[in-house]
Amino acid sequence: MNGCRSDAIRREGGLLVKRLDSKRALIIGGGGDGIGRAITRSFSAEGAVVVVADAQPDRAAEAVDEVRGRGAEAFAVTGDVRSPAELGDMISRAVADCGGLDTLVTVVGGQVAFVPAVRLHEMRDEDWDTVYELNLRYVARAVRAVLPTFLGQGGGSVVSVGSVTGLMAAPRQAAYGVSKAGLVSLARTVSAEYAAEGIRMNVVAGGAIATSVNPAPDSPVPEIPAGRYGTVDEIAEAVVYLASDAAAYISGQQLVIDGGVSSRGPFG
Template sequence: MNTDLTGRTVVVAGAGGGGIGTAVAAAVGAAGAHVVAVDRDPERLAPAVERLRAAGASVAPVVADVLDAADRAAVVAAAREAPAPLYGLVTVAGGIAAPYWGPTLDVDPGRWREVVALNLDYVAFLGAELARLIVDGGGPGAVVAVSSVSGIGAAPFHAPYGAAKAGLISLVRTLALEWSEHGIRVNAVAPGTIATPTSGAAADPGRDRAAVPLGRRGRPEEVAGAVLFLLSDLAAYVTGQCLAVDGGMSVKGAHLADDNTPVFVTDPAMRAAMRGGADRPEPSGSEASATAAEPPA
């Protein structure tokens, strides 16, 4: 088995802008897929399409707002008219703009609904519309939704985004079961902090090193690699899963310091031993050593 997608069409929603969507489109195009590259902004989409064509990929650009039913119909039409059977869908479009951040105490219902629609609703609608096309074609198929670490853990001051991304992970699990009988696998990836044109480059390397166990922000191509795996036959027995691509952020508990040692271990000798800088201290008794290392209740 390999990552070859030759003879298959993959729709990438949110392919413009030079970030994760553009990297995903490039990855599936390089794997041999015909790419239906979707973005609502033609100026963001054009460079991505040029990049695909320059690399020799087969691509059909579609300028469409995935929140609009008529525009989604145009995406389905492009998939139906593609030179290869529809096989995959990757939903990258989403996000939360600066004005939508803030305390949940002050949340605006209208803005809440906008964020949820952009990060959850369209995935259900476009996913169902394209899945029907895959079913009618006899399958198989694969869907990969781009969630976020904000959907795995808490999302303070961007609650609607976190709630939508958590709902997206739940939706993925549900669709994986509903669509399994049709040979359609459904999975998600949950990126952590990724350096994209929208999020900005790593302007504060020290802060990144403290927050991310691997010590840096991720690259769009690293998320694209995980998406390609989930689309490909390498993941033929994987469905209903969420793969975190976050440098370890989602497994770093709040009780861990910047160096990933537990903050409740305060004994200098014990901390030195943890980091390999000293011999392990001799226990004065099993109860005493347990008390020194035990986290607070």
């Protein structure tokens, strides 16, 4: 990595109106082809220098190539978030090469791709641990790792991709629901402990979001008040907002992007 300086951003017309201008952002799970990639794209379009962290080097490289192809700056770091050493290494490389860090975004997570969907009594301990590790534990580690940098530079923010599954019952996804709910608790604690030092953490909780692993049906979806799946760009937009200075007074919150699913009553 050559270092990510904020002056590496291409400025057009001398006007700096981008919402994340000059911010240095580490996006863990920023490769992919779904929510992570959309966040990488949006952060870059809003002026951030992005460091894309991903377990798959080809995905991270592809995301970086896409950003650079549009004339902005980005860097790749690779590692598995389940390994404390690899996670720590990705974070320290991002901080060292950027000379600091303004925003941490955590995207890695899920259940369907990692363990079977079974009821509680059928769930194996190791599957519970896998889901917990991939949705909450690494986030807590990453937050703890960036806090000294944020404290040293007088502020910073974390945005974690959560899920409405953390707001309600999570049949056949208990560990996923518990872990996503835990993200909100973590955000509240970060807020309580560090808001006075300019450090914020918030969660963006998605409902059904159309991705390659969760494709949207062709027909309207009556279970969702909005009648459709959300898009990855709708999640990315919320993450950009919470990472921006426009959200400077928002911390410890969960922003729900679910087409109205979680606000339904018993009769509709």
